[in-house]
Amino acid sequence: MGVPISVTVNGQHRESEVDSRTLLVQFIREELRLTGTHVGCDTSSCGACTIIMDGKAVKSCTVLAASANGSDITTIEGLAQNGELHPLQEGFKEEHGLQCGFCTPGMIMTAVQLLEDNPQPSEAEIRHGLEGNYCRCTGYHNIVKAIYHASRKYKEVSHG
Amino acid sequence: MIQCKTSKEIGGMGHSMRRKEDARFIQGKGQYVDDIKLPEMLYMDIVRSPFAYAKITNINIEKAMALPGVLAVITGKDLEQYNLHWMPTLMSDTQMVLPVDTVMYQSQEVAAVIATERYIAADAVELVEVEYEPMQPVMDPYKAMEADAPVLRIDKEGKTDNHIWHWEAGDKEATDRIFDDAEVKVKEQMHIPRIHVASIETCGCVANYDKVNNHLTMYMTTQAPHAIRTVIALVAGHVGLTEEKVRVISPDIGGGFGGKVPVYPGYVIAIAASFLIGKPVKWIEDRSENLQADSFARDYHITAEMAGTKDGKILATRFKLLCDHGYTDAAANPSKFPTGLFSICTGSYDYGHSYAEADAVYTNKPPGGVAYRCSFRVTEAVHAIERITDCYAQEINKDPAQLRFDNFINKDQFPYKSALGWEYDSGDYHQGLQKAMEVVGYDDLRKEQAEKRARGELMGIGISTFTEIVGAGPSREFDILGIKMFDSAEIRVHPTGKAIARFGTKSQGQGHETTYAQIVAEELGIPAEHIQVEEGDTDTAPYGLGTYASRSTPTAGAAAAIASRKLREKAKKIAAYLLEVSEEDLEWEPGKFFVKGAPDKAKTIQEIVFAAYTNHPQGMEAGFEATHYYDPPNLTFPSGAYICVVDIDKETGEVKVRRFVAIDDCGHIINPMIVQGQVHGGLTQGLAPALYEELIYDEEGNILNGTFMDYLVPTAVESPSWETGHTVTPSPHHPIGAKGVGESPTVGAPPAIVNAVVDALSHLGVTHMEIPITAPKVWKILKEKGAL
Numbered sequence: 001m002g003v004p005i006s007v008t009v010n011g012q013h014r015e016s017e018v019d020s021r022t023l024l025v026q027f028i029r030e031e032l033r034l035t036g037t038h039v040g041c042d043t044s045s046c047g048a049c050t051i052i053m054d055g056k057a058v059k060s061c062t063v064l065a066a067s068a069n070g071s072d073i074t075t076i077e078g079l080a081q082n083g084e085l086h087p088l089q090e091g092f093k094e095e096h097g098l099q100c101g102f103c104t105p106g107m108i109m110t111a112v113q114l115l116e117d118n119p120q121p122s123e124a125e126i127r128h129g130l131e132g133n134y135c136r137c138t139g140y141h142n143i144v145k146a147i148y149h150a151s152r153k154y155k156e157v158s159h160g
Numbered sequence: 161m162i163q164c165k166t167s168k169e170i171g172g173m174g175h176s177m178r179r180k181e182d183a184r185f186i187q188g189k190g191q192y193v194d195d196i197k198l199p200e201m202l203y204m205d206i207v208r209s210p211f212a213y214a215k216i217t218n219i220n221i222e223k224a225m226a227l228p229g230v231l232a233v234i235t236g237k238d239l240e241q242y243n244l245h246w247m248p249t250l251m252s253d254t255q256m257v258l259p260v261d262t263v264m265y266q267s268q269e270v271a272a273v274i275a276t277e278r279y280i281a282a283d284a285v286e287l288v289e290v291e292y293e294p295m296q297p298v299m300d301p302y303k304a305m306e307a308d309a310p311v312l313r314i315d316k317e318g319k320t321d322n323h324i325w326h327w328e329a330g331d332k333e334a335t336d337r338i339f340d341d342a343e344v345k346v347k348e349q350m351h352i353p354r355i356h357v358a359s360i361e362t363c364g365c366v367a368n369y370d371k372v373n374n375h376l377t378m379y380m381t382t383q384a385p386h387a388i389r390t391v392i393a394l395v396a397g398h399v400g401l402t403e404e405k406v407r408v409i410s411p412d413i414g415g416g417f418g419g420k421v422p423v424y425p426g427y428v429i430a431i432a433a434s435f436l437i438g439k440p441v442k443w444i445e446d447r448s449e450n451l452q453a454d455s456f457a458r459d460y461h462i463t464a465e466m467a468g469t470k471d472g473k474i475l476a477t478r479f480k481l482l483c484d485h486g487y488t489d490a491a492a493n494p495s496k497f498p499t500g501l502f503s504i505c506t507g508s509y510d511y512g513h514s515y516a517e518a519d520a521v522y523t524n525k526p527p528g529g530v531a532y533r534c535s536f537r538v539t540e541a542v543h544a545i546e547r548i549t550d551c552y553a554q555e556i557n558k559d560p561a562q563l564r565f566d567n568f569i570n571k572d573q574f575p576y577k578s579a580l581g582w583e584y585d586s587g588d589y590h591q592g593l594q595k596a597m598e599v600v601g602y603d604d605l606r607k608e609q610a611e612k613r614a615r616g617e618l619m620g621i622g623i624s625t626f627t628e629i630v631g632a633g634p635s636r637e638f639d640i641l642g643i644k645m646f647d648s649a650e651i652r653v654h655p656t657g658k659a660i661a662r663f664g665t666k667s668q669g670q671g672h673e674t675t676y677a678q679i680v681a682e683e684l685g686i687p688a689e690h691i692q693v694e695e696g697d698t699d700t701a702p703y704g705l706g707t708y709a710s711r712s713t714p715t716a717g718a719a720a721a722i723a724s725r726k727l728r729e730k731a732k733k734i735a736a737y738l739l740e741v742s743e744e745d746l747e748w749e750p751g752k753f754f755v756k757g758a759p760d761k762a763k764t765i766q767e768i769v770f771a772a773y774t775n776h777p778q779g780m781e782a783g784f785e786a787t788h789y790y791d792p793p794n795l796t797f798p799s800g801a802y803i804c805v806v807d808i809d810k811e812t813g814e815v816k817v818r819r820f821v822a823i824d825d826c827g828h829i830i831n832p833m834i835v836q837g838q839v840h841g842g843l844t845q846g847l848a849p850a851l852y853e854e855l856i857y858d859e860e861g862n863i864l865n866g867t868f869m870d871y872l873v874p875t876a877v878e879s880p881s882w883e884t885g886h887t888v889t890p891s892p893h894h895p896i897g898a899k900g901v902g903e904s905p906t907v908g909a910p911p912a913i914v915n916a917v918v919d920a921l922s923h924l925g926v927t928h929m930e931i932p933i934t935a936p937k938v939w940k941i942l943k944e945k946g947a948l
Contacts, residue, residue: 036188100669101185102414139844
């Protein structure tokens with residue numbers, strides 16, 4: 001039996017009917033064809049599927065699409081606004097915070113919440129905040145720098 | 161500082177140009193294999209064995225077939241009808257695609273389900289009923305070598321034991337004589353455990369067979385698309401899939417590290433399924449399948465020995481290896497090198513004698529082993545030499561840095577012939593270690609260590625000064641399945657001066673779209689921004705053996721430089737024609753030819769290219785393109801000097817890497833930012849096996865940590881902030897003097913970390929620690945030594 005759901009994804013209202021067991025990541029990737037959200041494991045360990053749901057970074061492989069009913073979702077595709085990259089996207093490019101790019105969307109979405117909660121994090125706080133996201137290419141070094149880069153940009157913006 | 165010959169606008173070598181590929185990755189627009197969705201596409205999922213060794217007595221597919229949406233369940237018996245149930249490995253061994261009667265390792269593929277939806281395929285896997293008769297597996301490679309061990313590969317006619325091959329290098333008698341007479345001998349047994357590349361993207365494919373045109377398009381996670389196309393044609397040519405009917409496309413790849421070189425059964429079954437059903441078939445393995453069944457890396461048991469004088473002169477080394485390959489030798493080495501390039505084990509030191517021998521053995525573990533971010537067993541070799549060198553220093557109570565200085569090959573000794581026959585191209589090992597010691601503050605650290613030791617605190621300093629061997633390789637010795645290991649570049653410059661450059665390699669995150677463009681920009685003066693790099697499509701790219709073993713820059717990068725130089729020669733002729741001077745009167749600076757002594761009389765590369773299409777000299781071929789297949793004259797020998805500082809928590813045994821200084825020498829640098837990024841990543845993949853990662857099996861053949869819940873990939877918390885730097889000793893034989901860098905840190909980091917831990921514990925009589933050095937292991941030693 002299908003379950004009707006209604007969600008807002010990257011500012012667009014979407015209505016659909018999903019199988020009760022369909023994972024949110026499957027719905028986002030297969031039904032909405034937003035393939036920037038990736039699957040890297042089957043144990044909620046790697047964080048490649050991280051999205052923002054109602055203001056919180058969540059692993060979309062561990063959420064049922066049906067339980068996302070009524071929620072407001074942002075995926076990596078919805079981060080740039082009016083053709084302007086988000087400061088984190090800019091930071092990842094500037095600081096070489098990505099290599100193969102597979103973990104990158106999840107890293108960026110996790111960092112969105114990290115900076116939301118703590119706009120001026122220390123290195124240790126950034127590292128701790130990334131604990132649920134695996135990267136195999138960068139050794140995290142430049143990811144930390146990328147987030148720091150973005151945090152400085154946040155500061156500039158907030159101080160006008 | 162790196163000197164750049166080109167302006168920032170041109171962006172040739174030495175510029176930290178931001179990556180061209182990043183725009184799509186940071187906006188979720190990468191195209192990985194699981195992002196591909198074709199009309200009428202079907203999904204494949206795989207039934208896997210719960211046993212490590214068992215007879216299959218029956219497979220009942222009825223319930224699975226009855227599930228709505230299931231189109232087929234494919235077993236070994238189905239493939240047997242087409243003679244597709246076995247396949248060759250890259251090491252000329254054989255491997256089951258699907259078993260007909262016996263499974264040889266846990267999680268081996270047993271049957272495949274094809275369904276209209278991914279979830280239905282997964283449901284049907286649960287409904288396939290397989291009856292097994294389990295047998296006692298052979299898990300210990302030493303037991304597998306015993307005379308009464310059960311013979312595992314009974315499929316091989318006349319096989320009477322589990323031995324795969326024997327290999328040796330060096331002069332045994334002469335080396336033994338040195339050992340017999342030596343003042344000092346040290347010996348250590350070390351295991352380089354079985355680990356997994358664990359790229360964040362698993363393996364997968366979409367096989368799309370078009371019945372009408374008898375054509376297969378294979379989208380797959382492969383580091384070597386051309387080689388795969390040839391293999392498909394060799395294996396399936398008899399059913400009509402000849403090489404011109406096969407197109408392999410390697411889309412964006414989410415990390416490879418060697419794990420995406422082999423051909424896995426899943427790929428072959430997907431092709432067979434698409435061929436039989438006539439629709440596209442997608443197969444994407446999940447993480448557990450990836451860790452449990454795809455090629456492992458390492459698993460070498462090494463006995464290392466060093467002989468020397470009392471005052472610290474190395475005289476000889478000996479190495480004896482037992483190589484556990486699991487069920488089949490599915491390594492991905494060049495064919496003449498069963499132990500890969502282990503014979504780099506003589507290291508960075510000048511001595512005359514070495515002997516190494518290896519035996520490989522079958523066990524009931526998954527097959528492999530791939531060259532995980534390493535140029536074919538160089539990691540194992542470097543671990544052995546750098547560890548045993550420290551054992552020697554400890555034995556004679558000499559500072560490990562001083563011992564290295566006293567034994568390094570001098571920079572004026574290059575090209576240097578090693579005791580096992582390699583010709584090292586260039587190096588300056590003294591400079592590298594000197595620099596690393598200055599950066600880390602070695603003398604102060606030794607003082608600090610002494611003070612801490614007096615207070616009962618545990619701190620250690622570990623050094624690794626390694627030499628790598630990469631860039632396979634010269635065609636006289638290097639091939640895979642007979643195909644020589646050259647690589648290629650094809651450059652087409654369009655009339656308006658913008659270019660597309662295609663290569664036989666395939667980036668998996670290394671940044672080829674940027675660095676190759678920078679090489680062409682360096683040579684032709686066309687801005688790197690205007691050079692589009694393309695790889696991975698066998699219909700369009702020139703033939704090459706792919707990206708692994710740090711070979712892209714040494715081979716395809718060289719091809720890019722030489723193809724560009726061919727174009728520059730042509731440009732010179734056109735410029736002479738346009739300027740009405742002779743070629744000898746022209747001089748080149750990046751981006752233009754000008755008349756000597758009259759710099760105003762010049763033609764830019766863009767004007768020249770335009771003329772190649774609109775106003776080329778009569779008698780000259782029109783157009784502006786060139787191809788080069790580069791066969792390297794030698795390998796390249798990057799080196800590094802790494803120093804690691806660890807603190808050990810006495811209460812828990814936890815090792816904390818406080819500092820890690822990595823001074824690399826990869827010759828001329830194309831993009832410093834990318835090189836540094838490669839080093840960071842490689843160091844973390846060196847930290848991982850040193851402290852955390854190991855695939856563990858019990859005696860029944862069960863894997864004990866086959867998921868990301870228990871296979872400990874380091875996170876940002878465990879990883880330190882890396883300190884990097886470099887020395888530059890160009891390769892004398894490479895067109896742009898580059899050597900390759902991606903693997904140096906993976907190879908060099910583990911022994912630096914182990915040496916630091918042993919150094920921290922040396923006053924307790926500890927001479928060696930097996931990796932991974934987990935907290936319980938350290939705690940146990942501290943307890944045994946009464947140091948808690």
